[in-house]
Amino acid sequence: MSNWREILESQLDGGCSELSVDEAADIYSNAPLDELMFVASQRRKSQIPGKAVTYLIDRNINYTNVCTINCHFCSFYRTPGHNESYTQTVDQISERIVELERIGGSRILMQGGVNPSLPIEWYTDLLQELSKRHPTISLDCFSPIEIEGISEVSGLSTRDVLSLFRDSGMHGLPGGGAEMLVDTVRSGISPRKGSSDNWLRVMSEAQSLGLITSAT
Structure with a gap:
């Protein structure tokens, strides 16, 4: 039996406790969509009072389409x-960021493929140069599977790759490559992309280093 009403009411009592996976x-x-939206709006107002709702302008940039993963x-x-x-x-890449700056943008989401011909210096040089040219733009770059590929090419651990990229100017990771975090599904559509545990591990490492992450 569903307890959706009790769960929503618990989010309005001021405590705003974190939901468990089962509750979510x-x-x-x-839960009816209108009631879910109402509670979500009340939660937002409790954290950010007022009627202003903000958003940011960003841009997706694909730096390479070379990839060896071959998702179906x-x-x-x-x-x-x-x-x-x-x-x-x-x-x-810089010219695309200039176009973003012209319309008030503040972040790029830069992803590509797992390209074995690019050494790690290509990435660090890119991040350092973009940070220098565009200091107000947040650089959210390279999905977990790309980090794994760069790790394999460079011989560094994924954590060391992330640390090096952070020190080169990277702000966070976009959430690409999640697809389905269920291995039975994942192996059917992306058999060469690695396990769900690997994706989660790379994201956890990124978060432990202070990098911003998301999931798509």
């Missing part, structure tokens, strides 16, 4: 050596 699943599956659903990637493959230069 319950209200997601059973992806029409974006090209294998190494393909005549439609590309890797953008620093100047090309």
Whole structure:
């Protein structure tokens, strides 16, 4: 039996306790949308009083389409050596950030593929140069599977890669590559992408280093 009403009411009593996984699943599956939206709005107002709701302007930038993971659903990637493959230069990426700055943007989400031809210095040089050229832009770059690929090429641990990137100017990680964090599903659509545990481990390492993360 669903306890969605009690769960929502508990979020209005001022305590605002963190939901358990089961509670979150319950209200997601059973609570009427209008009541869920009302409680969410009240929670927001309790943390940020007033009627102003803010948002940020960001831009997705794909720095390369070369990838060796070959997910079944992806029409974006090209294998190494393909005549439609590309890797953008620093100047090309910077120009896209300039376009973002012109409209008041504040963040980029930069992802590509697992490109084995790029040494780790390519990434650190890119981050350092973009940080210098665009100091007001948050650089959220490289999904966990890309971090794993860079780790494999460089011989560094994923944590060391993340630490090096943070010190080079990276603000956080976008959440790409999550797809389904259920290995039976994941192995069917992305068999070369690694386990859910690996994705979660890289994100946990990033968070422990003070990097911002998300999941998509």
